[in-house]
Amino acid sequence: xxxxxxxxxxLNLDNFLVRQHRRxxxxxxxxxxxxxINDEKRKELVEEIAPLPSERGFGTEEAKRFDLLMFxxxxxxxxxxxxxxxLQKQLLEIASxxxxxxxxxxxxxxxxxxxxxxxxxxxxxxxxxxxxxxxxRLRDLVQHIEKSRKAIVYSNFADEIGDGVEHExxxxxxxxxxxxxxxxxxxxxxxxxxxxxxKLRQGRPLTPTDLSELEKMLLDxxxxxxxxxxxxxxxxxxxxxxxxxxxxxxxxxxxxxxxEFLAAGVATxxxxxxxxxxxxHLTDQGVMDPALLYEPPxxxxxxxxxxxxxxxxxxxxxxTKIQAINDSAVA
Numbered sequence: 001x002x003x004x005x006x007x008x009x010x011l012n013l014d015n016f017l018v019r020q021h022r023r024x025x026x027x028x029x030x031x032x033x034x035x036x037i038n039d040e041k042r043k044e045l046v047e048e049i050a051p052l053p054s055e056r057g058f059g060t061e062e063a064k065r066f067d068l069l070m071f072x073x074x075x076x077x078x079x080x081x082x083x084x085x086x087l088q089k090q091l092l093e094i095a096s097x098x099x100x101x102x103x104x105x106x107x108x109x110x111x112x113x114x115x116x117x118x119x120x121x122x123x124x125x126x127x128x129x130x131x132x133x134x135x136x137r138l139r140d141l142v143q144h145i146e147k148s149r150k151a152i153v154y155s156n157f158a159d160e161i162g163d164g165v166e167h168e169x170x171x172x173x174x175x176x177x178x179x180x181x182x183x184x185x186x187x188x189x190x191x192x193x194x195x196x197x198x199k200l201r202q203g204r205p206l207t208p209t210d211l212s213e214l215e216k217m218l219l220d221x222x223x224x225x226x227x228x229x230x231x232x233x234x235x236x237x238x239x240x241x242x243x244x245x246x247x248x249x250x251x252x253x254x255x256x257x258x259x260e261f262l263a264a265g266v267a268t269x270x271x272x273x274x275x276x277x278x279x280x281h282l283t284d285q286g287v288m289d290p291a292l293l294y295e296p297p298x299x300x301x302x303x304x305x306x307x308x309x310x311x312x313x314x315x316x317x318x319x320t321k322i323q324a325i326n327d328s329a330v331a
Contacts, residue, residue: 004045005034011052024048063139066094070135074128091134092118096178097145098138099185100245103284104297107141114138118182147295177231180224184232185246187223192247200286200329201250203257206240208331214243236287240329244286249325251283257321261314271309274301278322287326290319 008028011018018025024044027033033041069090076084095117102108116122117134191197194217196210215229229239236242261267261275277298281288292298294305302308306315 005029005031008049011049015052018052021048021052025052059140060143062143062145066139066142067135069094070131070139074131077126077128077131088123092178094138094142094145096181097149098141099182100149100285101144101146103281104141104144107144110137110141115182118178144296177228177235180228181232181246183223184218184243187218187221188243188247191217197243197247200240200244201247202253203249203325203328205328206331211239211331215239238330240331241287241326244329246286248284248286249282251279254279254282254325257325261318268309270301274298274306274309277301278318282322282325287329288322290322293318 005028008025011025013019013022013025028045028049037045069087073084073087073091075081076087095114098107098114099111099118102111102114107114113134188197192201196206196213199206199210218224218229219226232242233239236245255262258275258279262272267275278288278293281292293302299305306318310318
């Protein structure tokens with residue numbers, strides 16, 4: 001409710017469009033008018049106030065869409081709506097996508113909350129204030145979700161105020177796979193000393209036998225089913241890449257691999273910082289799409305990409321090195 005009041009306060013009465021609805025705007029600037037919203041007031045807010053341009057900043061498009069998801073989820077919880085399960089799955093998929101980006105400090109800072117959201121225990125005691133906490137802490141982070149998965153944020157939601165017609169949300173079937181991935185993450189991190197996982201974290205090439213052993217480990221532990229394994233293989237372009245995206249790479253091994261780019265007296269401070277960002281990403285994610293070098297946070301340092309800092313030959317070697325590390329997870 002406070003957010004809606006602030007929105008009305010952000011309406012500029014000098015604006016031509018706002019001025020035409022001055023009476024309603026001035027009315028809803030008063031806190032008392034927000035006590036006991038009946039059908040008449042709701043109609044007035046929707047028809048007169050909602051279409052007006054507020055000067056209050058709401059952040060990125062992704063943040064505003066996340067707000068819509070969370071407000072819809074809170075409303076569904078209060079009303080006991082059957083849409084709750086559908087919206088819950090949408091939030092689970094977003095949490096899973098954020099968890100894949102913990103190399104970004106702001107996301108890493110909320111890692112505990114992001115992990116908790118994906119557990120059944122958290123949802124057993126969920127309340128509206130808890131959902132609002134999630135909205136406030138994660139709304140500015142969803143913009144960092146990898147481009148290939150951003151469709152989960154751009155979804156259309158049914159208008160709860162209207163006739164209740166429901167819209168199917170895309171990719172809601174992803175929630176079960178997100179739960180499998182979460183369970184696999186906890187299991188594999190608890191068994192990092194296994195010889196195959198050690199090879200994987202060191203960036204050493206795997207054999208088909210190694211991959212079969214990894215699959216058997218998860219199945220024997222009851223972490224998912226054969227269908228989950230197959231889906232992991234397809235989505236990550238190889239089961240080894242899927243596992244390494246979960247367990248990451250050994251930092252020392254990655255740093256050694258990029259030693260030529262960090263030579264003292266040769267590399268500039270900006271070059272070293274750029275390569276260290278690559279090392280951080282690979283250490284955390286285990287694999288890396290070279291195209292990410294042309295997106296934030298890399299473009300914060302080199303706006304036009306690595307060519308801004310390195311000559312053509314070194315850029316080629318950088319891409320080759322990243323690809324070699326990616327390929328080492330594929331038997």
